[in-house]
Amino acid sequence: MNKTIHYEIVDQVGIFTIDNGKQNVMSTSMYEPFYQNLCAFLEDDEVKIGILRGSQGRSFCAGDDIKSLERAADLDPDYPMMIQCLNRTKPVIGAVKGWCLGQGLLHLLTLTDIRIATADAKFGFPEIQYGMGGASGATRLGYQIPQTLAMYLLLTGDYYSAQQAKDSFMINEIVDDEKLFPRAMEIARRIARHPLTGITMEMELYQVGMDMQRKQRHSLLRSLYKEHRTAFEKAAGGRKPIEFKPLQQAK
Structure with missing residues (x-):
């Protein structure tokens, strides 16, 4: 099974695809190639905008791979932190289907600037149920949506539906499944002009x-x-x- 984030370029658009099983969890080993691909994306003057999505037909990202969490603290260099500290001068569109949970929300979705989702998308932070904190992602979420909405998600462990996320200004649009990537590409090409x-x-x-x-x-x-x-x-x-x-x- 692939455990990576693929990167390809189409029409001046850099496409990042999370590929790790049905729920596309983030294993520790995936952060280094993701960081390297982000650097390549930012340094390439022929690429103007990015899209971040889950592999076809699967969830966007259901959070960290619990089996690899014990190794995450030993990462050297700390790629998750390096990703968040990048001077990101190009926009990224998030294309969200299914689960967008935990670090998938706090570390990946917050890297995006425009967000399209399918009606079955669900957003949340279930880690609070296990006594786990937000690993610095909570502050980024608070920058992007009102404090009351961010704190509700972070403290209750409840999920937001796609419509609730849109009403909270967490996402821009809701589309049918088959229109998710085409709509993201449509917006990306418009910006790339x-x-x-x-x-x-x-x-x-x-x-x-x-x-x-x-x-x-x-x-x-x-x-x-x-x-x-x-x-x-x-x-x-x-x-x-x-x-x-x-x-x-x-x-």
Whole structure:
């Protein structure tokens, strides 16, 4: 049986496919190749966006492989932490079917920026029932959905249906099973039509700017705008982009 996350490139889209049994649990050995593939994805200027999905017909990810958990603490280097600390300047679309639980939610789903799910998708954190904490993923979930919803999931061990997840802004759309990957590819191709410089600028401004004060965000905006405008003009042979004027210096 394969125990990995496959990576392939189609139409400037990097596709990550979790492949480990019917429920696609994450074994300890899967984190290193996933990290290496993420690095390759981020470094390849021919790839503009990614999709993260479970292997065909299977769940997205039902959490960590319990049999390998005792070895997870001994990982050196700590690939799960390195994955979360990557400066991710390209967006990733999550395509979710079936179970999205535990570390599948806290470590994998929170790596995505746009999320499509099937009606049978279920989201939750059952580890609380066994006295296990969130292994730092809880804070990332709290950044992405309201605190009350995040704490309910983390503390009760209950599952959210796809509709509840959509109502909570955890996912964007619900589609039929056969439309899951095609819809993810449709959105990915739409984004991939844009210049990579614009995509990376939006990603960096959003992710880094969230932790900055107003003046710092404005300074970052001006710096990135100048950098990306220069890169655009060079790539376009001197043709200037549509004029954009940053806001005046914050008082």
